Amino acid sequence: MHSTITRLSRRALPAVAAAALLAACTSAGGSTGATSAAPTTAPATASAAASSDPAAPAPAPTATPTPTVKPTGQADPALQAFYGQKLAWAACKDDPATTKTDESAVQCATLKVPLDYADPSSGETLDVGVARIISSKPGERTGSLLVNPGGPGGSGVGMVQRGQKDYDGPLRDHYDIVGFDPRGSGLSAPVNCLDDKARDSWITTDVLGPEHGKALADACRAKYGKLLEHIGTRDTVRDVDVLRAALGDQKLSYLGLSYGTYLGSVYAEEFPDRVGRLVLDGAVDPAKPIAENNIEQYAGFERSLQAFAAHCAKQAQCPLGKDPAKAAGKLADFLDGLKQKPLTTKDGRTLTATAAWTGVIEGLYGDESGWDALANNIGWAMTRGKGEYLLAYADSYNKRDKDGHYSVSADAYTAIYCADGATDVLTGEALDAAYAEMAAKAPLISRHEPGAALFDPDCRSWPFRSPEKAHPIASKAATPIVVVGSTGDAATPYANAEKLAAQLGNAVLLTREGEGHTGYGHSACIREAVHSYLVDGTVPAAGTRCATDPAR
Numbered sequence: 096m097h098s099t100i101t102r103l104s105r106r107a108l109p110a111v112a113a114a115a116l117l118a119a120c121t122s123a124g125g126s127t128g129a130t131s132a133a134p135t136t137a138p139a140t141a142s143a144a145a146s147s148d149p150a151a152p153a154p155a156p157t158a159t160p161t162p163t164v165k166p167t168g169q170a171d172p173a174l175q176a177f178y179g180q181k182l183a184w185a186a187c188k189d190d191p192a193t194t195k196t197d198e199s200a201v202q203c204a205t206l207k208v209p210l211d212y213a214d215p216s217s218g219e220t221l222d223v224g225v226a227r228i229i230s231s232k233p234g235e236r237t238g239s240l241l242v243n244p245g246g247p248g249g250s251g252v253g254m255v256q257r258g259q260k261d262y263d264g265p266l267r268d269h270y271d272i273v274g275f276d277p278r279g280s281g282l283s284a285p286v287n288c289l290d291d292k293a294r295d296s297w298i299t300t301d302v303l304g305p306e307h308g309k310a311l312a313d314a315c316r317a318k319y320g321k322l323l324e325h326i327g328t329r330d331t332v333r334d335v336d337v338l339r340a341a342l343g344d345q346k347l348s349y350l351g352l353s354y355g356t357y358l359g360s361v362y363a364e365e366f367p368d369r370v371g372r373l374v375l376d377g378a379v380d381p382a383k384p385i386a387e388n389n390i391e392q393y394a395g396f397e398r399s400l401q402a403f404a405a406h407c408a409k410q411a412q413c414p415l416g417k418d419p420a421k422a423a424g425k426l427a428d429f430l431d432g433l434k435q436k437p438l439t440t441k442d443g444r445t446l447t448a449t450a451a452w453t454g455v456i457e458g459l460y461g462d463e464s465g466w467d468a469l470a471n472n473i474g475w476a477m478t479r480g481k482g483e484y485l486l487a488y489a490d491s492y493n494k495r496d497k498d499g500h501y502s503v504s505a506d507a508y509t510a511i512y513c514a515d516g517a518t519d520v521l522t523g524e525a526l527d528a529a530y531a532e533m534a535a536k537a538p539l540i541s542r543h544e545p546g547a548a549l550f551d552p553d554c555r556s557w558p559f560r561s562p563e564k565a566h567p568i569a570s571k572a573a574t575p576i577v578v579v580g581s582t583g584d585a586a587t588p589y590a591n592a593e594k595l596a597a598q599l600g601n602a603v604l605l606t607r608e609g610e611g612h613t614g615y616g617h618s619a620c621i622r623e624a625v626h627s628y629l630v631d632g633t634v635p636a637a638g639t640r641c642a643t644d645p646a647r
Contacts, residue, residue, distance in 0.1 A: 224282025245353030248507025285504035308553025327514030346371030363570035370572035377613035384519035393537035438482035446482030454488030462611030583610035609643030
């Protein structure tokens with residue numbers, strides 16, 4: 096299994112952050128031209144009135160000024176220095192904490208981009224971390240393949256450094272494999288607003304009202320200020336286009352997972368003439384606002400929870416009992432009960448209801464091959480009162496290491512989502528309807544804290560509001576795009592893939608049958624189809640369906 100390619104940094108991209116607004120209005124750095132000036136009209140005079148005489152010569156028409164179209168991307172003179180830069184590659188720093196991986200075997204570089212694409216001449220810039228694995232067959236190399244692991248906020252640099260073997264074969268034969276850290280994450284101005292101790296409490300508390308979100312928003316505002324205005328998907332895809340040019344590629348070749356599918360979709364909308372071969376696996380529906388995406392994602396996890404619990408009940412030993420119809424309810428009752436009776440672990444930490452639910456969701460990201468291990472870890476908590484193992488699942492989800500340190504870009508998830516979709520926050524009757532829909536579609540998995548489920552992330556107090564809004568993305572790219580969907584994907588439900596492929600127009604849907612998030616790492620059939628497309632340009636036949644690899 097290509098584990099490092101399928102492991103995502105946070106919640107797959109539930110909300111995908113609503114989506115983004117392609118400037119049909121003049122948003123910062125938008126791609127539309129300036130508004131045309133209205134034609135001038137002469138004031139009425141006596142002579143003008145006399146012109147109503149049919150015999151009088153018709154007045155000369157007033158010329159309408161030709162709209163001035165603002166150049167964007169590589170055509171913008173103010174961006175030429177950024178597009179023309181040469182990357183200085185050197186061996187990456189080795190991380191001594193990773194004993195099985197030598198990061199120095201990968202090359203790293205820094206890409207310089209403008210902080211504000213609406214004012215690229217201001218002199219304010221941002222450094223984007225980039226890493227690459229050189230093609231193993233230089234004579235067959237066709238360019239660079241950019242990869243993104245999702246998140247949002249997942250590290251593409253780490254994806255390449257830790258997954259070096261994952262690309263061996265056709266991909267690395269024909270491409271340099273390039274990962275980058277989207278702005279706000281990893282090596283690219285990471286957003287990390289709370290210290291480790293404060294985050295331990297913030298991330299596991301069972302008190303999740305509006306003040307919980309406000310605490311993070313206030314901390315981020317105080318620490319990062321103006322930077323938050325320039326962390327969002329629309330800015331990141333502009334960075335990607337600068338990176339494409341700096342790598343020497345005329346077209347973008349790209350493999351994006353989960354949130355990475357949204358990143359790829361927005362790129363196809365923003366730069367359709369630069370689209371090469373794009374694969375979008377674990378699709379997000381850009382037309383859905385945050386709340387609607389969350390409802391659908393929680394509905395997906397509810398289905399997976401039921402399937403997991405029913406599977407457990409059929410095994411010889413299952414902490415959820417022997418009745419498949421009641422097993423999920425029994426698990427939910429136990430997890431919710433931790434609000435009143437949390438478990439203390441051997442190292443003094445606490446397994447709260449929030450932490451326990453997070454651990455279960457982490458387990459449901461995988462396919463059926465991991466269900467027995469998940470059931471075993473739940474059993475340790477339910478029958479023996481030992482929460483260490485379930486808490487370890489939550490730590491994996493939250494990117495907390497064994498020493499208690501969190502990812503350097505712990506809040507990129509919130510910063511990017513809120514930049515992309517904060518204007519879609521629901522109120523009034525629409526909010527009441529959303530709560531009712533969440534309760535109907537995800538009755539067990541959302542009842543612990545419906546507000547936290549609906550507002551994930553909580554953008555109600557976020558200090559920055561961009562003009563981005565959810566909308567269908569229709570790309571005018573000439574090259575077909577491959578969208579991969581998995582029928583049992585809880586994080587990005589299969590319907591999203593169907594809708595994204597339909598929105599993009601020039602796209603084909605490739606389907607994996609089975610549980611788990613994304614398809615590439617779970618199916619040799621999917622990988623073969625993806626490789627054929629990326630390497631040879633062979634588009635999968637419409638209606639192609641693949642099986643999940645047998646459990647090992």
